[in-house]
Amino acid sequence: MLIWFLPLFLVFLMIGLPVFFGLLAAPGILLLLNGQERDLTLLYRNLYNGMDSFPLMAIPFFMLAGEIMNRGGITHRLVEFSQAFMGHLRGGLAHVNVLSSMLFAGLSGSAVADTSALGSMLIPAMEKQGYTRKFAAAITAASSVIGPIIPPSGIMIIYAYVMGESVAALFLAGLVPGVMVGVGLMLLIKVMADRYDFPVASRKYSWGERGQASLKAFFPLMTPVIILGGILGGVFTPTEAAAVAVAYALIISLFVLRSMRVSELPDVLGKAGLTSAVVLLLVGAAMSFKTVVSLSHAPQMMADYILTLTENPLILLFLINLLLFVVGMFLDAGPAIIILGPILGPVFIGMGVDSVHFAIIMCVNLTVGLATPPMGLVLFVASAVSGERVSTIAKAILPFLAVEIVVIFLITYFPALSMTIPRLTGFAN
Amino acid sequence: MVLFDGLLRLLSGINDRLLMVGRGIGIFAVAVMVAVTLLQVFCRYVLGNALPWPDEAARFCMLWMTGLMAPTAFRRGGFVAIDVLPSMMPRRAASLLNLLLLMVSLAVLVVAVQIGWKEVTGLGGRFASASLYIPTAVDFSAWYRVPRSWMMASIFVGVVLLILVNLELILRNLFQLTSDRDLPPIDMGQTQGAE
Numbered sequence: 001m002l003i004w005f006l007p008l009f010l011v012f013l014m015i016g017l018p019v020f021f022g023l024l025a026a027p028g029i030l031l032l033l034n035g036q037e038r039d040l041t042l043l044y045r046n047l048y049n050g051m052d053s054f055p056l057m058a059i060p061f062f063m064l065a066g067e068i069m070n071r072g073g074i075t076h077r078l079v080e081f082s083q084a085f086m087g088h089l090r091g092g093l094a095h096v097n098v099l100s101s102m103l104f105a106g107l108s109g110s111a112v113a114d115t116s117a118l119g120s121m122l123i124p125a126m127e128k129q130g131y132t133r134k135f136a137a138a139i140t141a142a143s144s145v146i147g148p149i150i151p152p153s154g155i156m157i158i159y160a161y162v163m164g165e166s167v168a169a170l171f172l173a174g175l176v177p178g179v180m181v182g183v184g185l186m187l188l189i190k191v192m193a194d195r196y197d198f199p200v201a202s203r204k205y206s207w208g209e210r211g212q213a214s215l216k217a218f219f220p221l222m223t224p225v226i227i228l229g230g231i232l233g234g235v236f237t238p239t240e241a242a243a244v245a246v247a248y249a250l251i252i253s254l255f256v257l258r259s260m261r262v263s264e265l266p267d268v269l270g271k272a273g274l275t276s277a278v279v280l281l282l283v284g285a286a287m288s289f290k291t292v293v294s295l296s297h298a299p300q301m302m303a304d305y306i307l308t309l310t311e312n313p314l315i316l317l318f319l320i321n322l323l324l325f326v327v328g329m330f331l332d333a334g335p336a337i338i339i340l341g342p343i344l345g346p347v348f349i350g351m352g353v354d355s356v357h358f359a360i361i362m363c364v365n366l367t368v369g370l371a372t373p374p375m376g377l378v379l380f381v382a383s384a385v386s387g388e389r390v391s392t393i394a395k396a397i398l399p400f401l402a403v404e405i406v407v408i409f410l411i412t413y414f415p416a417l418s419m420t421i422p423r424l425t426g427f428a429n
Numbered sequence: 430m431v432l433f434d435g436l437l438r439l440l441s442g443i444n445d446r447l448l449m450v451g452r453g454i455g456i457f458a459v460a461v462m463v464a465v466t467l468l469q470v471f472c473r474y475v476l477g478n479a480l481p482w483p484d485e486a487a488r489f490c491m492l493w494m495t496g497l498m499a500p501t502a503f504r505r506g507g508f509v510a511i512d513v514l515p516s517m518m519p520r521r522a523a524s525l526l527n528l529l530l531l532m533v534s535l536a537v538l539v540v541a542v543q544i545g546w547k548e549v550t551g552l553g554g555r556f557a558s559a560s561l562y563i564p565t566a567v568d569f570s571a572w573y574r575v576p577r578s579w580m581m582a583s584i585f586v587g588v589v590l591l592i593l594v595n596l597e598l599i600l601r602n603l604f605q606l607t608s609d610r611d612l613p614p615i616d617m618g619q620t621q622g623a624e
Contacts, residue, residue, distance in 0.1 A: 015514055016514050044545060051584070054488055057491055273494050
């Protein structure tokens with residue numbers, strides 16, 4: 001009987017009930033119908049206990065750090081740095097767009113922040129150089145998905161917390177897939193640039209000029225080194241590393257670059273707080289949901305059902321990627337992870353898939369979903385920044401999505417791609 | 430209609446003020462979270478002596494930040510939902526569906542507020558926090574150990590505020606269904622997820 005909470009939850013989602021309420025309403029109704037009213041208190045307690053967590057605090061901190069860096073003109077320096085190294089290539093600004101996204105990913109971990117920060121700067125610049133607006137918006141949206149793949153990553157922190165994984169292991173496992181997406185996009189740009197005669201962005205910089213650009217970008221580029229170095233070196237916990245990233249971003253924005261004023265701080269804190277509050281409530285609700293998932297034996301039933309389809313793990317991984325991709329088309333990555341992680345994770349881990357490997361497949365696939373039509377979040381952000389229609393960007397992004405789908409399948413079927421670094425550093429088995 | 434209009438404006442005014450105060454406290458809470466976590470890093474790694482209270486103080490602030498700021502996000506449409514179906518429906522039908530969804534949300538919140546009150550005033554709330562004390566004398570000679578209920582109240586207060594916002598949204602929907610007049614808009618701002 002209790003298992004019916006899953007279809008009921010899906011109905012709630014489909015008709016537009018906010019995920020937070022759906023995560024509580026569907027199990028709550030089934031508990032009531034099942035005569036388990038007392039367990040409603042358990043739902044509430046798990047909602048509260050789910051939020052009362054020190055590791056979870058990394059989410060508001062990383063959001064705050066990204067917000068400060070965004071305001072502090074750090075994006076501008078990253079673009080200058082990218083231009084110094086890649087601007088002279090054919091299709092230079094498109095390459096600069098992708099490289100800047102990879103660098104920005106090491107600071108913020110948010111595809112939305114990436115699209116709005118880089119898009120507002122690079123889309124007009126690309127248009128001025130003769131690129132179509134739809135192409136500029138599409139490459140900005142496509143490359144922004146690297147944000148939550150290369151560490152730090154908001155959605156990986158959520159996955160790690162909900163599923164009890166190591167944040168450090170997930171961060172490390174995301175490094176190679178993130179770089180693969182970036183390099184894949186650049187290779188496609190190269191092919192397109194040769195075929196459609198894309199412009200070069202600038203003359204070739206001398207090594208002296210490149211050194212100067214690197215020096216200017218030195219402080220922002222040090223952020224991922226501090227975060228990852230601190231976590232891997234055992235100096236900080238991920239939460240403390242995130243707080244240090246906030247302090248570092250504040251110091252360089254307020255005192256070194258002097259690109260942000262103290263009077264802007266309340267607005268920055270407020271924005272990070274508002275966004276975090278929604279995510280934290282969702283995570284709390286996910287912990288309640290997870291309780292009912294366990295009580296209903298849903299993962300076992302799901303595993304039994306999936307094994308009736310096929311016992312071949314390669315085909316199962318293909319099917320799960322298909323499912324995640326479809327879900328990603330309609331739902332943002334964070335809520336999708338919160339909903340599907342507790343249901344699918346135990347099934348595949350039980351079948352022998354490494355838990356960190358499964359986490360990366362899920363995170364990368366759902367992150368790419370942020371750029372897939374019809375509901376891809378970054379398509380809407382790119383549309384708002386560029387003024388181009390969502391449907392037009394959705395068509396223009398298809399070749400780039402193809403590259404990202406290839407990367408998803410590569411990391412699915414070649415676990416060593418994502419697992420080698422966490423294994424070598426002792427963060428995964 | 431006049432009574433309905435007045436009720437909506439009253440509730441809207443109350444929410445405006447309460448949520449503004451909530452956001453202010455939330456901003457302060459975020460700042461304190463960062464400060465105490467950094468203080469802990471400094472004490473642990475520089476002074477080699479970790480303090481007992483910063484972790485719990487930071488969690489205290491995070492819970493209150495969530496409770497006080499989430500209602501603003503809800504009011505601004507920042508709660509994640511798949512809105513394909515409502516967006517494809519005619520205005521009136523979409524309003525009716527929205528009303529139904531708000532009723533479901535309200536039911537969840539009403540159950541939550543009842544359980545929340547029992548939790549805050551019950552046995553669990555009477556336990557003391559592990560490390561949080563506040564001074565009760567100017568010369569810091571007397572201290573009061575903060576009860577867990579002070580932390581637990583954060584989500585209870587958040588649910589109460591969510592109910593107020595939900596009621597306002599229900600009234601706005603009813604107004605749209607029954608009148609062609611425009612309502613004063615809600616400041617939508619921008620909220621996004623962890624993506």
